Amino acid sequence: xxxxxxxxxxxxxxxxxxxxxxxxxxxxxxxxxxxxxxxxxxxxxxxxxxxxxxxxxxxxxxxxxxxxxxxxxxxxxxxxxxxxxxxxxxxxxxxxxxxxxxxxxxxxxxxxxxxxxxxxxxxxxxxxxxxxxxxxxxxxxxxxxxxxxxxxxxxxxxxxxxxxxxxxxxxxxxxxxxxxxxxxxxxxxxxxxxxxxxxxxxxxxxxxxxxxxxxxxxxxxxxxxxxxxxxxxxxxxxxxxxxxxxxxxxxxxxxxxxxxxxxxxxxxxxxxxxxxxxxxxxxxxxxxxxxxxxxxxxxxxxxxxxxxxxxxxxxxxxxxxxxxxxxxxxxxxxxxxxxxxxxxxxxxxxxxxxxxxxxxxxxxxxxxxxxxxxxxxxxxxxxxxxxxxxxxxxxxxxxxxxxxxxxxxxxxxxxxxxxxxxxxxxxxxxxxxxxxxxxxxxxxxxxxxxxxxxxxxxxxxxx
Amino acid sequence: xxxxxxxxxxxxxxxxxxxxxxxxxxxxxxxxxxxxxxxxxxxxxxxxxxxxxxxxxxxxxxxxxxxxxxxxxxxxxxxxxxxxxxxxxxxxxxxxxxxxxxxxxxxxxxxxxxxxxxxxxxxxxxxxxxxxxxxxxxxxxxxxxxxxxxxxxxxxxxxxxxxxxxxxxxxxxxxxxxxxxxxxxxxxxxxxxxxxxxxxxxxxxxxxxxxxxxxxxxxxxxxxxxxxxxxxxxxxxxxxxxxxxxxxxxxxxxxxxxxxxxxxxxxxxxxxxxxxxxxxxxxxxxxxxxxxxxxxxxxxxxxxxxxxxxxxxxxxxxxxxxxxxxxxxxxxxxxxxxxxxxxxxxxxxxxxxxxxxxxxxxxxxxxxxxxxxxxxxxxxxxxxxxxxxxxxxxxxxxxxxxxxxxxxxxxxxxxxxxxxxxxxxxxxxxxxxxxxxxxxxxxxxxxxxxxxxxxxxxxxxxx
Numbered sequence: 054x055x056x057x058x059x060x061x062x063x064x065x066x067x068x069x070x071x072x073x074x075x076x077x078x079x080x081x082x083x084x085x086x087x088x089x090x091x092x093x094x095x096x097x098x099x100x101x102x103x104x105x106x107x108x109x110x111x112x113x114x115x116x117x118x119x120x121x122x123x124x125x126x127x128x129x130x131x132x133x134x135x136x137x138x139x140x141x142x143x144x145x146x147x148x149x150x151x152x153x154x155x156x157x158x159x160x161x162x163x164x165x166x167x168x169x170x171x172x173x174x175x176x177x178x179x180x181x182x183x184x185x186x187x188x189x190x191x192x193x194x195x196x197x198x199x200x201x202x203x204x205x206x207x208x209x210x211x212x213x214x215x216x217x218x219x220x221x222x223x224x225x226x227x228x229x230x231x232x233x234x235x236x237x238x239x240x241x242x243x244x245x246x247x248x249x250x251x252x253x254x255x256x257x258x259x260x261x262x263x264x265x266x267x268x269x270x271x272x273x274x275x276x277x278x279x280x281x282x283x284x285x286x287x288x289x290x291x292x293x294x295x296x297x298x299x300x301x302x303x304x305x306x307x308x309x310x311x312x313x314x315x316x317x318x319x320x321x322x323x324x325x326x327x328x329x330x331x332x333x334x335x336x337x338x339x340x341x342x343x344x345x346x347x348x349x350x351x352x353x354x355x356x357x358x359x360x361x362x363x364x365x366x367x368x369x370x371x372x373x374x375x376x377x378x379x380x381x382x383x384x385x386x387x388x389x390x391x392x393x394x395x396x397x398x399x400x401x402x403x404x405x406x407x408x409x410x411x412x413x414x415x416x417x418x419x420x421x422x423x424x425x426x427x428x429x430x431x432x433x434x435x436x437x438x439x440x441x442x443x444x445x446x447x448x449x450x451x452x453x454x455x456x457x458x459x460x461x462x463x464x465x466x467x468x469x470x471x472x473x474x475x476x477x478x479x480x481x482x483x484x485x486x487x488x489x490x491x492x493x494x495x496x497x498x499x500x501x502x503x504x505x506x507x508x509x510x511x512x513x514x515x516x
Numbered sequence: 517x518x519x520x521x522x523x524x525x526x527x528x529x530x531x532x533x534x535x536x537x538x539x540x541x542x543x544x545x546x547x548x549x550x551x552x553x554x555x556x557x558x559x560x561x562x563x564x565x566x567x568x569x570x571x572x573x574x575x576x577x578x579x580x581x582x583x584x585x586x587x588x589x590x591x592x593x594x595x596x597x598x599x600x601x602x603x604x605x606x607x608x609x610x611x612x613x614x615x616x617x618x619x620x621x622x623x624x625x626x627x628x629x630x631x632x633x634x635x636x637x638x639x640x641x642x643x644x645x646x647x648x649x650x651x652x653x654x655x656x657x658x659x660x661x662x663x664x665x666x667x668x669x670x671x672x673x674x675x676x677x678x679x680x681x682x683x684x685x686x687x688x689x690x691x692x693x694x695x696x697x698x699x700x701x702x703x704x705x706x707x708x709x710x711x712x713x714x715x716x717x718x719x720x721x722x723x724x725x726x727x728x729x730x731x732x733x734x735x736x737x738x739x740x741x742x743x744x745x746x747x748x749x750x751x752x753x754x755x756x757x758x759x760x761x762x763x764x765x766x767x768x769x770x771x772x773x774x775x776x777x778x779x780x781x782x783x784x785x786x787x788x789x790x791x792x793x794x795x796x797x798x799x800x801x802x803x804x805x806x807x808x809x810x811x812x813x814x815x816x817x818x819x820x821x822x823x824x825x826x827x828x829x830x831x832x833x834x835x836x837x838x839x840x841x842x843x844x845x846x847x848x849x850x851x852x853x854x855x856x857x858x859x860x861x862x863x864x865x866x867x868x869x870x871x872x873x874x875x876x877x878x879x880x881x882x883x884x885x886x887x888x889x890x891x892x893x894x895x896x897x898x899x900x901x902x903x904x905x906x907x908x909x910x911x912x913x914x915x916x917x918x919x920x921x922x923x924x925x926x927x928x929x930x931x932x933x934x935x936x937x938x939x940x941x942x943x944x945x946x947x948x949x950x951x952x953x954x955x956x957x958x959x960x961x962x963x964x965x966x967x968x969x970x971x972x973x974x975x976x977x978x979x
Contacts, residue, residue, distance in 0.1 A: 258834040267798030273919030276821045277813035280803040283822035291754035335730030338874030340743040350740035358739045359746035365824035371721040371882040411801030419834040456736030
């Protein structure tokens with residue numbers, strides 16, 4: 054590892070230059086007018102894989118954007134780590150809110166990044182993060198210190214739901230076989246408090262419609278006697294959460310994982326500060342389930358939120374209409390052991406049961422996702438924690454967060470492998486927003502840490 | 517009156533031809549590209565006034581569209597009736613839903629109009645209705661049987677809120693002085709059940725906003741701890757009406773007019789049928805305040821309705837956002853004695869008082885309107901009832917309906933005159949919608965009835 058680190062130190066500027074080259078390619082997957090840039094980006098990554106010493110480099114076609122593959126197999130008896138990342142990025146809009154060109158990376162210092170941060174679309178999500186793995190691998194390969202087998206897949210459709218990844222994984226199941234999947238596409242608590250993401254909440258998502266009269270009515274002529282879908286939808290949504298912040302759907306909590314006092318204590322070791330949390334998003338106060346703090350409410354507890362609502366007149370001024378229909382999008386964040394399909398069914402039954410007879414209510418389910426948890430006994434978790442403690446010099450804590458990453462379920466289902474989420478970004482990196490950035494400290498700390506993960510994981514699995 | 521009626525019978529076809537001429541002019545006030553047609557329409561009406569025997573005919577300029585004026589003053593000691601109408605019409609969109617050309621009137625028979633109805637934009641609202649007055653006047657003038665003084669104003673901005681009428685009335689207060697205002701811009705219960713509109717509900721209208729975090733949040737990362745403006749707005753709206761359908765705003769019912777058993781009985785003489793009401797608008801059931809039937813709920817009782825709601829993600833598919841803001845438009849229909857400004861103040865105080873501390877709530881009031889009631893003892897009501905009973909040969913009932921007509925307040929405030937709403941349309945005439953029509957029976961019945969109103973009103977006032 055010493056040699057690898059020396060190699061990294063000697064090549065710091067080149068690593069950054071190479072990343073800048075990738076960041077200059079506007080590989081936006083949501084907009085088909087950028088399809089040439091997607092191809093260009095995949096080719097550029099493949100070239101970099103080869104330069105870095107990876108074998109079997111291949112641009113794998115899919116029904117959509119290609120996946121770039123590379124590997125270094127040194128001994129089939131050793132463990133195999135599959136690195137996953139994505140080279141596609143979010144659109145840069147709204148462009149007018151960027152303080153620099155989104156696809157011309159520059160270094161600027163910020164309060165949280167006194168050593169500077171790379172400002173560019175994709176710097177943190179995910180080019181800057183997957184590229185740490187490529188450069189960590191290069192430092193190991195070029196110094197003959199790779200301790201295990203490594204396979205790398207970098208896909209180009211993560212920002213549009215990884216629509217072709219499942220088929221790719223199924224087709225290449227044997228080729229991609231591995232002991233663990235390593236992903237850097239999340240964030241740590243802070244540069245002073247390193248964390249490994251050990252839990253992601255699942256998701257059940259539905260759209261509901263309440264329909265009254267068969268056309269919009271004049272509120273003067275009909276108001277008072279006809280059911281108003283907006284008022285009724287409001288009543289129904291209001292009734293879904295009680296005065297203690299508990300969801301009222303029958304059976305909703307039946308399978309909720311209750312954490313042991315130890316695990317709950319471990320989560321609460323994070324220096325979460327309610328005031329900082331509130332101030333960072335301009336909140337006057339927090340809300341939520343009684344008996345839990347904000348950190349727990351956003352990580353180990355299930356929730357229900359309306360994500361959108363619409364109906365009636367929404368233009369300027371006043372229009373006295375009682376609409377025929379009102380709609381809402383409602384999602385539930387789930388915790389381990391809650392099954393998204395079962396929760397969607399419970400929601401639907403409950404929601405239809407509380408509908409007044411005067412209206413027609415429909416519930417349309419969208420695709421959900423299972424919650425994910427990496428147990429503290431998992432060798433991947435142990436290796437990640439140890440690697441971060443080695444390079445950060447600080448206790449590394451488990452971190453549960455709310456966003457679901459559907460690919461994690463795919464890896465578990467198809468490759469039968471757990472994912473270790475060892476992201477190095479910060480929550481404040483403005484991913485998906487204007488002025489996305491990624492700290493230089495974080496970029497180099499990732500390159501330094503990843504080899505230790507390889508080492509500790511291999512040691513643990515082979516001892 | 518006999519001579520006048522003979523004149524009408526002899527000129528039936530000409531009256532219709534003249535109306536058709538007016539209907540062919542697309543005098544759409546909401547679209548400035550039709551401003552030439554507005555002028556053309558005003559000129560055409562002025563010509564018709566002159567032909568009909570009115571004096572002092574004038575096209576009065578305003579800041580917007582002109583008002584057409586005409587009068588017949590026969591004796592300053594006799595009562596003066598001011599006839600009001602409007603020559604502007606709603607836009608014809610959506611054009612594809614019209615079964616005939618909107619500005620090329622044709623006669624077609626329908627179930628409710630076995631004698632035929634005039635299909636054209638403006639046929640019922642309001643060209644066909646104000647034109648009845650012009651032709652009724654012509655029949656009285658040409659047969660020397662006008663019993664009182666008459667002034668007529670036909671404005672061109674009713675469909676855009678009569679924005680310049682107040683100034684016109686103030687400037688011409690003396691010229692327009694009168695004992696009563698007569699308006700045909702409403703409907704009767706049915707051709708078998710003639711009615712005089714004796715009550716219009718008032719209106720208080722507000723827009724409310726609930727604001728949580730200072731930006732949209734990811735529901736995975738923040739859900740469960742941050743206040744969700746959609747959920748909170750739903751809770752707040754839900755709490756505004758209790759399980760008995762009563763509005764929970766403190767003081768809301770304090771000044772509500774409670775009808776005498778006699779007046780309530782008179783209103784319930786209308787052959788209102790709950791099943792027909794439901795079926796006509798595809799409803800599975802009605803809702804509303806306990807202790808009242810649908811007819812009462814839509815006429816003599818105040819209501820609260822959300823007219824629009826919006827917030828968060830409303831596009832296709834799923835987006836897991838907790839929005840920064842959610843909004844709603846909320847209106848209250850008011851009954852006599854409820855003051856719109858006071859009700860808006862009570863709403864605002866109540867709504868702010870129920871807001872959770874975690875969010876910022878704002879209430880923006882829009883222009884409201886007072887309720888209107890024409891007492892059964894009013895000479896205008898008595899004359900209208902008697903006139904309709906004379907020509908329909910049926911008991912004529914008082915009819916209260918929900919829509920407010922702001923000009924009625926203007927006439928009361930500026931001219932100190934009550935308005936008598938003696939409309940002859942049907943609720944099913946599809947005003948403001950494609951295929952607007954007006955029954956031939958209704959058109960001619962109006963021309964026949966109006967002279968009796970003049971006669972009975974004059975007799976009543978001079979005896």
